[in-house]
Amino acid sequence: MMNIHRDSPPTETLPNMDKSPAVRAEDLTVVRGPRTVLRGIDFTVPRGQITGLLGPSGCGKSTLMRSIVGTQAKVTGTLDVLGRPAGHPKLRTLIGYVTQAPSVYDDLTIRQNLEYFAAILAPGHAAADQRHENVTRAIDDVDLTSHADSLAGNLSGGQRSRVSLAVALLGTPELLVLDEPTVGLDPVLRRDLWDLFHNIAAQRGATLLISSHVMDEAERCHRLLLMREGRILADDTPDALRTRTDSETVEAAFLHLVDEAVAAAAREKETTR
Ligand SMILES: Nc1ncnc2c1ncn2[C@@H]1O[C@H](COP(=O)(O)OP(=O)(O)OP(=O)(O)O)[C@@H](O)[C@H]1O
Numbered sequence: 577m578m579n580i581h582r583d584s585p586p587t588e589t590l591p592n593m594d595k596s597p598a599v600r601a602e603d604l605t606v607v608r609g610p611r612t613v614l615r616g617i618d619f620t621v622p623r624g625q626i627t628g629l630l631g632p633s634g635c636g637k638s639t640l641m642r643s644i645v646g647t648q649a650k651v652t653g654t655l656d657v658l659g660r661p662a663g664h665p666k667l668r669t670l671i672g673y674v675t676q677a678p679s680v681y682d683d684l685t686i687r688q689n690l691e692y693f694a695a696i697l698a699p700g701h702a703a704a705d706q707r708h709e710n711v712t713r714a715i716d717d718v719d720l721t722s723h724a725d726s727l728a729g730n731l732s733g734g735q736r737s738r739v740s741l742a743v744a745l746l747g748t749p750e751l752l753v754l755d756e757p758t759v760g761l762d763p764v765l766r767r768d769l770w771d772l773f774h775n776i777a778a779q780r781g782a783t784l785l786i787s788s789h790v791m792d793e794a795e796r797c798h799r800l801l802l803m804r805e806g807r808i809l810a811d812d813t814p815d816a817l818r819t820r821t822d823s824e825t826v827e828a829a830f831l832h833l834v835d836e837a838v839a840a841a842a843r844e845k846e847t848t849r
Pocket residue numbers: 608609610611613631632633634635636637638639640789
């Protein structure tokens with residue numbers, strides 16, 4: 577089982593006491609090559625909760641995440657992250673981002689990997705003690721202390737995922753953006769990772785935005801953004817989505833909403849003919 581067990585900050589300093597959303601998008605549009613990948617979307621991501629970003633492969637989840645962390649070109653519309661425009665230099669240490677192809681160096685141990693990234697975040701001799709503390713804590717958070725001196729090249733897929741998560745946890749970020757963090761993991765590891773995500777949200781007041789195309793993971797989120805073809809189909813809680821669509825599962829609710837969207841598009845085509 578993974579641990580998050582450090583002193584919680586006093587309630588008044590918890591970042592989620594700020595009631596403004598962690599992310600606010602209005603008319604967000606992203607063009608990649610010849611394609612408009614995000615099509616004028618509006619949504620918010622509330623603070624201190626887990627928001628799931630779900631939708632089929634190619635619908636624009638990674639593009640949306642890249643826009644939020646400030647690494648996506650050709651972004652128009654409004655996109656505010658933790659009260660600043662996406663890409664603002666001050667956001668760099670406040671956001672932890674794990675991509676689908678995380679960079680973990682096989683020829684370094686887990687601890688050496690973490691030390692390398694910690695040195696980028698907080699360079700210089702004066703920060704050495706703080707770096708050591710952060711590295712030890714992040715390794716413990718993802719329950720890899722007993723493997724800290726193993727070469728990353730010898731780790732299982734699940735352990736590698738946890739190393740990249742530890743990298744994202746190094747700076748104690750207010751917002752964690754995780755692109756399909758559980759892909760390829762067995763059910764036990766997936767459950768353990770989701771427990772860890774919930775601990776991070778509950779104990780640190782951090783905001784997590786987690787993408788997945790596995791609909792059963794949707795049930796583990798506080799809120800959901802359901803995407804299809806560069807648009808947001810729904811922005812709601814799992815309960816409200818199921819109730820609104822009279823569905824038993826989020827997957828059934830999603831399919832219901834897709835059918836509605838397809839029917840609406842067909843009607844529009846008919847009337848403009
Ligand atoms: N460099 C690029 N140039 C043009 N189109 C691109 C480029 N990169 C991605 N796309 C297109 O943008 C769309 C959205 O891609 P994105 O990676 O955001 O989707 P996704 O929902 O994260 O998919 P997956 O779950 O498979 O990673 C896809 O249709 C893809 O083909």
